Amino acid sequence: MPTLYFSPNSRSDTVVTLVRMLSADIALREVSIARQDGSGVRDPANPHPEGKVPYLIDGDDAVRERGAIILYLTDAYPDAGLGPVVGEPGRGAYLSWLSYYQGVMEPLLILKWANVDHPAINAGLRDFDTTIERLAEPLRRGPWLLGERFSAADMLCSSPFLWFTAMMPDEPVVRDWVARCKERMSRVAA
The missing domain is CATH 3.40.30.10 (Glutaredoxin)
Incomplete structure (x- = not known):
């Protein structure tokens, strides 16, 4: 098992x-x-x-x-249905969000928390505000990162704002999305 x-x-x-x-x-x-x-x-x-x-x-x-x-x-x-399978619409976006979280979002959140800033970081990963804007873009069109479909990408990308609330951005569309993710995941956790 x-x-x-x-x-x-x-x-x-x-x-x-x-x-x-x-x-x-x-x-x-x-x-x-x-x-x-x-x-x-x-x-x-x-x-x-x-x-x-x-x-x-x-x-x-x-x-x-x-x-x-x-x-x-x-x-x-x-x-x-928590992740599009190969050949299904949204698979590319799903893979991109999972990779973006690991490769860009989480490192930037840790660097911001540690108060580390350097031009090389901004050139390669960008910055916290850019990350929040990347999240906000699809959320302005649909309630989830993949539009109308809730996925495990929503769970992963919202997770730092759930356990590290001091990092919660001011962007309303992101804050509302985090609240929707929390509500959805809380039903299962209970």
Whole structure:
């Protein structure tokens, strides 16, 4: 049986919620992790090479990074409709949002939180305000990143604003979207 290693109140919460939304037959294994505030320790039972979460083991496959795990799971459970499958409209946008989150959005949020600014960062990743505008563009046309369709990309891209509320932007369309995502995911988490 596939196993998802997670730790409560961490970035793995989104993936745990996704597993529940997919009604996936996946064992959830809670492990401890080292926290930013210095609490917690690396759990020897966690097979992730860096002791992080989430981490998915499925037979001989090991998947890390939230975007990759989300894609792996939504492809494995297509009937839930939380990610367009190959050949389905919206697949390109879906893949782009998952990759944008991992490669641009999360690094920029961490750099902003750490108060790090440099011209090389702005040239390569842009800045926080640009990221918020990228999110706002599709949300002005539809309630979700993929238009009328809620997807796991909404879950991933809204997640930092749910657990790190100090980063919530002033942009109303983004704030409303985060609230819709929270409401939708809270129904499953409960």
